[in-house]
Amino acid sequence: MSDLTININGEHVTANVEPRLSLADFIRDHQRLTGTHLGCEHGVCGACTVLMNGEPVRSCITFAVVADGTEITTIEGFDDDEPMAQLRQAFHENHALQCGYCTPGMLVAARDIVTRLPDADEDRVRLELAGNLCRCTGYVGIVKAILSVLEQRCS
Amino acid sequence: MKPAIFEHERMSSIDDVVQALANADGEVRVLGGGQSIGPMMNLRLAQPDKVLDLSRVEGLDGISEAGDRLSIGARVTHARIEDGEVPGTTGAYMQFVASGISYRSVRNRGTIGGSVAHADPAADWPTALLALGGEVKVVGSGGEKSIPLDGFQVGPFTTGLGWDEVLIGFDLPALGPNTKWGYYKVNRKPGEFADAIGAVIIGNEARAVCGATESAPFRVFDIEEKLSGGATELSVADAREILSGHDAGFDDYELQIHAVALSRAIGRAFA
Structure with a gap:
């Protein structure tokens, strides 16, 4: 067992965990933050994407012990975040989700796109989204939503 | 999809790592960004008894240029290379390669040293760096040494790293501004592991590498000779002819996609 101190969504958390516990399982099963899917x-679908020290990472292939000392933001932690508020509204308006399973990871990846690549x-949005799989929408709505936020943020 | 039980040790220095490797009992793996070994452990393809975590070790994040050499630390992430932190023509080439590795959320964690030490034949850096040439810097019980990238990878997931050695960085050539380079990766979707890679660099010398094979990437000397002789293109048929002379174990389809990758890499170099 290993000791662990993480800041999750602004809250200081200490725990004693098995080394093999993934950050994703720590977030979901130990912290009961089940928005992360x-x-x-194994790092292919993108559903588990969270921010670690402000950058998107795959929480399923990051061990919780490796995240010791970092700041993690999960989908529950963006209440006061401007780009995320814009994305939530845009996803709603553009029918960018159906079942919603990929949405938490999709939103975190989308936030990275609109902040890092103004x-x-x-084409670039589609390329950047290659690491987040959606089986419902065909990506059309998701791409439209992200493009609309990029435009909003430009003006 | 959960790893087998293992012990995790947070290393505080390279000396720590060398000592832990020297005293190893059972299978020990060094953990960089964990983006290759992580999935393999989740799938239980890898079941190390102990993992030595490099995330707190200082001195592995540097990128510096001195004369015509570039020094790059093992823990430099693909994302930093994608964002242009490596200077010059070598930097432009590495930026192109880095941007095609997996996805941004993986590139934020995955490291160049981890990729080369892990030595997955389908990964980008083992092929891309072999085309560049240069040396791998390692530290072991016997102290620090350099191993040429030529021949460093000897097979799938197998390198010249000794059991008590850890990769700490790379010493690479800083390519001149007139150096031509081309890199072409065959895969069905951006970010996937490659089905075939062609990498060529034509500067003071010409280097052409066939990568994403069943084993280690290899230099194709017949193509290098043509490029040194002034060739600026190579047809797929000619590349196929040359590659079929190599004992790479390619079936007809594999021979074709590797020929296409090399032909298009040369096309890109002279585009």
Whole structure:
């Protein structure tokens, strides 16, 4: 067992965990923050994407012990975040989700796109989204939503 | 999809790592960003008894240029390379390669040293760096030494790293501004592991590498000779002919996609 101190969504958390526990399982099962979803559990689908020290990472292939001392933001931690508020509204308006399983990871990835790549065009948005799988929407609504937020933030 | 039980040790220095490796009992793996070993442990393809975590070890994050050499620390992430932190023509080449590795959320954690030490034949850096040439810097019980990238990877997931050695960085050539480079990766979707890679660099010398094979990437000397002789293109048929002379174990389809990758890499270099 290993000691662990993480700041999750602004809250200081200490725990004693097994080394093999993934950050995703720590977030969901130990912290009961079930907004982070698990799909493939080997880093391909993107559903488990969270922010670590402000950058998107895969929580399913990051061990909780490795996240010791970091700041984690899960989908529950963006209440006062401007780009995320814009994305939530845009996802709603553009029908960018159906079942919602990929949405938490999709939103975290989308936030990275609109903040890191303000000049991204549709091709770039689609390329950047290659690491987040959605099986319902065909991505059309998701891409439209992200493009609309990029435009909003430009003006 | 959960790893088998293992012991996790947070290392505080390279000396710590070397000592832990020297005293190893059972299978020990060094953990960089964990983006390759992590999935393999989740799938239980890898079941180490102990993991030595490098995340607190200082001195592995540097990127510096001195004369015509570039020094890059093992723990430099793909994302930092994608964002252009490596200077010059070598930097432009590495930026192109880095941006095609997996996805941004993986590139934020995955490291160049981890990728080369892990030595997955389908990964980008083992092929890309072999085309660049240079040396791998390692530390072991016998002290620090350099191993040429030529021949460093000897097979799938197998390198010249000794059991008591850890990779700490790379010493790479800083390519001149007139150096041509081309990199072409065959995969069905951006970010996937490659089905075939062609990498060429034409500067003071010409280097052409066939990567994402069943085993280690290899230099294709016949193509290098043509490029040194002034060739600025290579047809797929000619690349196929040359590659079929190598004992790479390719079936017809694999031979074709590797020929296409090399032909297109050369096309990109002279585009």
